[in-house]
């Protein structure tokens with residue numbers, strides 16, 4: 001706190017993790033040695049750089065670019081790039097810190113990193129986004145590599161941006177390697193990567209509710225966000241028989257009491273991904289209620305899936321969900337619940353999974369994309385989906401190992417944090433003080 005007083009999101013992520021890890025260390029004092037915790041919270045390297053670009057009117061803009069290379073104890077740095085006006089060092093350090101633990105859970109050899117820029121792609125033409133991405137990569141390329149640091153997408157960075165970033169990397173580095181994941185299928189991308197975080201989330205939820213529900217038939221699911229993660233969480237939840245009753249964006253929430261249909265889902269995906277439209281247009285098209293500036297947590301539901309952004313669900317939202325009968329919350333976004341909200345879920349003993357466990361499917365399939373690139377092979381969608389499913393089941397089992405308590409309540413926060421910590425901490429200690 002003394003060192004980073006102006007980094008609230010980073011401090012929140014560390015506090016949330018240490019609340020699980022510290023009691024564990026007290027029971028296992030060998031983890032107190034070798035300055036392990038001090039090293040774990042300090043990024044190995046942070047790169048900050050200027051990103052100048054020219055808009056369609058010929059005006060020059062200067063954004064700030066970053067890459068936080070947090071921890072490489074178990075593999076090359078791996079984590080997405082976020083383009084959003086709110087991006088700063090605190091947000092990227094929190095995301096990179098979370099990524100280290102998450103990647104440790106995936107069973108794959110991936111270190112943790114995160115990057116991005118305070119650039120807002122909304123309302124920008126394709127040509128402007130391309131020039132921005134090219135400028136961003138003209139600096140980043142010297143700090144990444146397929147055995148060093150492998151970025152991917154995140155908020156504001158999807159297939160279009162990945163394509164422009166990869167094209168520029170390839171030109172500058174003069175090599176064709178799997179240095180970025182989330183690529184288009186025809187130049188090295190993996191099938192199921194776009195779907196992976198959302199599908200993985202639902203596979204994880206299916207494991208969480210298994211003791212009580214054999215499937216999701218008829219269960220009401222409230223989802224926030226309407227981007228990549230939200231879209232494919234909705235698709236898989238519908239396939240599993242659930243009713244998706246909400247979606248949202250930064251403008252507000254759409255409420256669909258009878259549940260989203262396949263036809264409406266197709267329209268949504270085209271509207272958001274191709275036309276880059278707003279959710280209010282979707283609500284208008286189908287005559288749904290649109291609550292401007294409202295979050296989805298006030299509607300009665302069985303399962304809540306926050307899939308938009310950090311701190312989008314606070315203690316008041318948590319109480320509203322609990323009082324309305326919600327019995328399971330699983331995070332598609334990174335740190336969407338405040339610490340107060342997590343306390344409410346756990347005090348009410350409802351099922352609650354932190355993002356570092358439940359949204360790990362995206363990075364897991366990115367890891368599978370790296371393997372396919374290295375082998376110069378492409379696996380079928382069925383093969384990748386099967387691997388994703390089994391990785392999510394194995395993350396669930398790992399969480400149970402450290403999180404299953406007396407009385408049958410599973411503390412997924414402890415489970416995920418301690419399992420991720422043990423894997424990374426053991427590797428750091430074996431490698432000495434570096």
Ligand code: NDP
Nearest residue numbers: 154155156197225226227228229249250308309333334362
């Ligand atoms: P997208 O950019 O595709 O979608 C983000 C969604 O969240 C949009 O609907 C956006 O609305 C909404 N949103 C963003 N910022 C805010 C805000 N401040 N307030 C309200 N709504 C907001 O991103 P992703 O779906 O890829 O990512 C969503 C979350 O999932 C992030 O936390 C990300 O870190 C996490 N995640 C993503 C993974 C992936 O594979 N993509 C993997 C693991 C985690 P609007 O369009 O109005 O901005």
